[in-house]
Amino acid sequence: MIAVGIDVSKSKSTIAILSSDGQILAKPFDVQHTEQSMNDLISQLRSYDDSVKILMEATGHYHLPVLKKFLETDMFVSVINPYLIKKYGDGEMRRSKTDKKDALRIATYVLEKSYSLVSFSSREQKYSxxxxxxxxxxxxxxxxxxxxxxxxxxxxxxxxxxxxxxxxxxxxxxxxxxxxxxxxxxxxxxxxxxxxxxxxxxxxxxxxxxxxxxxxxxxxxxxxxxxxxxxxxxxxxxxxxxxxxxxxxxxxxxxxxxxxxxxxxSIAETLPEYSVLHSMHGVGDRLAPRIIAEIGDVRRFTSGKALNAYAGNDAPPYQSGQFESQNRHISKRGNPALRKVCYEVMQSLKMHKPQGDPVYLFIHKKEQEGKPLNVAKMAGVNKFLRIYYARVKELDK
CATH class of the missing domain: 1.10.287 (Helix Hairpins)
Known part of the structure; x- marks a missing residue:
């Protein structure tokens, strides 16, 4: 396997290429985000007599030209959260940061974590x-x-x-x-x-x-x-x-x-999940398209729990020895825009008080248990996303 690490920046990327045993096949070099430079890089990667796995960080819109070129050639390319690479690099004794070292770090991550990497599949144009x-x-x-x-x-x-x-x-x-x-x-x-x-x-x-x-x-x-x-x-x-x-x-x-x-x-109305989301209490004409926009294709998640983790609304367990924390906070490591728009749904529910709605009743229950108002609302967001996920999955059955 050939491991390719790409450190993306504006208008150029730094490339590092490693063999399966960690040998540097090409010293880190820069590639401009132009047709000619990207075609030369693809030709170089195809010249290797082995399977190639490419990894890059999600960097706003800077990585999109590189990603587009690789997707056009059907090469294995994975996009990862930059935070994972940052935590991976925290294990180094002597920390330093340059584009070349970052590219090598990403390529090394490919070698160690190749089993967990998932090939990027371009979302439908509507979600994009x-x-x-x-x-x-x-x-x-x-x-x-x-x-x-x-x-x-x-x-x-x-x-x-x-x-x-x-x-x-x-x-x-x-x-x-x-x-x-x-x-x-x-x-x-x-x-x-x-x-x-x-x-x-x-x-x-x-x-x-x-x-x-x-x-x-x-x-x-x-x-x-x-x-x-x-x-x-x-x-x-x-x-x-x-x-x-x-x-x-x-x-x-x-x-x-x-x-x-x-x-x-007008775009969201053409998607099957729009009717499901729009029928839920607290979601109107403005909130429904925004929620779908922030989630994308909800079918790509394995569970409602995974969807909550994507929103940063999960509370990971914390246990060490005989201690197990019972007072956990949401991770906030996810999509803040999704959390915000879902919070607006909770505010709408609190304003209109739909008595038959399970999410509103859940929020009310948490408040009766003495939970702070914001904690109760975020618990409601958790339940809201789980219900939405389950209802959309039922459409595929």
Missing amino acids: DLKFLSAQYNQRISTKVKNRVYLGNILDETMPGIEKILNTNNQKPEKNLFFLFIRKYKSFDSIKAMGQKRFFNSYSKFAGKAGCRDYQAKCLRIYELASNSITTRGSDYYTVLAQEQCLDLVIQSHVAATEIITQMR
Whole structure:
């Protein structure tokens, strides 16, 4: 067997090649992520009169070009969690880190652990697309939250307390009363300059077009708040400009996130497990595609326990001698995005309290046993993932 270790970095990789007895067949060398360089490497590996096993670490998207070329040639290639290689290297007495030594370390791992390596099989394009879109969605939401905070900071100076009267719901931006109000009235200084009668007439027409109910009571509250507030920023050009820009960024990121989740839903609806997941309590149109995106093909897991381990929601046993720990914590060595979206499902269950749902009843039971709220919710995540796994596996029978 020929063991090939690949230490991947941006635009290039370092390759180490060992024989079955540990002899270095080729000193570690660099290969660029180009068609010509990768074809030369594949030709070199095929020239060896023995089976070849290739191992590389999962490094975001940097390893994908290398992986794609090997998959096209049907060579045995395995992708491993970088943490396993890190722990493997912890056994060395003299620690040092270079790309060449990392490549040799990975190749040595192939020799010692070849029996446990699993050949990488490319996921279906739908799962790959969902994973990509999920990352984009999370970025847009992060951008929206940051800009929403910036907008709130400006409003604390121009319209302090306005958010207590006009709530920021999840309506479409063009129908969001809060956004429309900020864009129209700019600041409390502008409202005070209008005077009570003129503002009442203006707000009545504005609220009528926006479809707002009880606008008369809100109008009075807003004017009283504006009259009693001390503003530190007014309706000057640069303040209005900054506020408008923040508002535009919030709206743009909201629209972008909505468009992405719509595309994710259209892809997820074509998968058989979507109907199973969507039928579970607490999972709606936004959460279902995101869960499938983070899990991928759930059939690749051997059990519900393995799925929980992938999410980092497992609590590995700890025992030594006569001691066996009874107070264990989840490992958190897994997919944090999956844990987060599943936690949102648990929050939805706590809000709506579906009495016939086994996951909600399990959370409630744990809370009655005195478990902290977050511990009870993560226990609910464990049960949720097990149920989801079992129901999807039933589809294949």
